Amino acid sequence: MSEGNAQAEPIISVAPAEQVKINEQQQQRLQRYIRVATLYNLLLLLVAGLLLVPVIIFVVIPATFTIVTTAWLAFQPVPGWYPLRILAFYLMGTVAIGCLLFLFSLLVGYILPRHYKVRASTRTFAAWLRRWLRINGRRLLHWLLVLQSCLLCIAIQPNLWWLWMALLFTCIATLQTYLSPLYAFRGVKRTPLTDERLVNVLNTLCKANKTNIQHFFLLESKKPGQLVRANAYLAGWGKTSSILLTDGLLKYFQHTEIKSVVAHELGHHVHRHLIKRQLLNFGLLLAELFLYYMGYHWFQFLVSSSSSPSNAEVIALLFFGCLAVCLRLSFWQARRGYRRKNEFWADEFALRATYDVQAFKNAMLRLGNLNDIPLKLTPRQEKGQTHPSTMSRLQHADEFAIRLAQARRVT
Numbered sequence: 001m002s003e004g005n006a007q008a009e010p011i012i013s014v015a016p017a018e019q020v021k022i023n024e025q026q027q028q029r030l031q032r033y034i035r036v037a038t039l040y041n042l043l044l045l046l047v048a049g050l051l052l053v054p055v056i057i058f059v060v061i062p063a064t065f066t067i068v069t070t071a072w073l074a075f076q077p078v079p080g081w082y083p084l085r086i087l088a089f090y091l092m093g094t095v096a097i098g099c100l101l102f103l104f105s106l107l108v109g110y111i112l113p114r115h116y117k118v119r120a121s122t123r124t125f126a127a128w129l130r131r132w133l134r135i136n137g138r139r140l141l142h143w144l145l146v147l148q149s150c151l152l153c154i155a156i157q158p159n160l161w162w163l164w165m166a167l168l169f170t171c172i173a174t175l176q177t178y179l180s181p182l183y184a185f186r187g188v189k190r191t192p193l194t195d196e197r198l199v200n201v202l203n204t205l206c207k208a209n210k211t212n213i214q215h216f217f218l219l220e221s222k223k224p225g226q227l228v229r230a231n232a233y234l235a236g237w238g239k240t241s242s243i244l245l246t247d248g249l250l251k252y253f254q255h256t257e258i259k260s261v262v263a264h265e266l267g268h269h270v271h272r273h274l275i276k277r278q279l280l281n282f283g284l285l286l287a288e289l290f291l292y293y294m295g296y297h298w299f300q301f302l303v304s305s306s307s308s309p310s311n312a313e314v315i316a317l318l319f320f321g322c323l324a325v326c327l328r329l330s331f332w333q334a335r336r337g338y339r340r341k342n343e344f345w346a347d348e349f350a351l352r353a354t355y356d357v358q359a360f361k362n363a364m365l366r367l368g369n370l371n372d373i374p375l376k377l378t379p380r381q382e383k384g385q386t387h388p389s390t391m392s393r394l395q396h397a398d399e400f401a402i403r404l405a406q407a408r409r410v411t
């Protein structure tokens, strides 16, 4: 991996910046919230685990038998593809998982944040519920389409469906990444950044790092008096490569801090993290689908050799359910680990591009204060995150300052 412009001269003077202080009270509330949310999550998982066996015996087995013996659900527009039967199985699974997910989300996303006054806790229950239904409704539809298209492809291309599907999903994801800066965000206006001084600073930053970002956009809330959460995003590639900055970032951050945040996004751009992530996702998806392909052959063998197809369906459902959970969890962990490495290198790039350690640290602390980001995480908690904790990023900045001082002493 490239390490950015290690030899470049500082492109800004280090402005005398005040040191941003972490909000201690807010951190205490956040830590209590995390502890209690983890405990309740474990309790919910325990209850779900205890309910698993009775649910399988009294719900899954009878429902599976009903689905496979209902004639109209066996409709096949293409030989070997049963869209209605798949829909019925899918709904059965999502109702059970949806109930559990709703309890998780209600607790962690609504009740506890309000109690501990963290993370958008001002949202009303109706607003929270609307948002939850919108997000999960979209997710439900997305996964239904993925499942139906995979099973249709299995019917048409039984031997190479896993390869075609991995290619198709990767092409769609790549196109989505390319077009993402042009999307209309819900409740958010996207306009070109007009602050001339800031645009000049950012263009100079790009030129100094021999890279080109086509557009800088401002994201503003459509609701008067409201701000979009302080943040910046890299989106698109090639002609659509853009950095999007929120009005929350422009309101609360100094220019040197905004520059650090943008330099971080620029680091993702220079190291081509979006494309590399797509390649990694393609590889993992290919492996995942191939393992399902192997499992599918096992399932076919089981059905053909079983005297009781309904039992075979139940066993296959459980087998695929367990396989999906194991694969999703392990690949999710692999993706998270890779994202955290990307974040480290983007931070390193930001420090090398600006040489402004204080501005970088201030930006991280402001992000933590404004967005309810915990300062410290345990190693286990950190593994579940896409971004390092604020403390890890501050330590990284301090280590960079030591390295820089040593390099200057040598020269």
Ligand SMILES: [Zn+2]
Binding pocket: 264, 265, 268, 343, 346
């Ligand atoms: Zn990042």
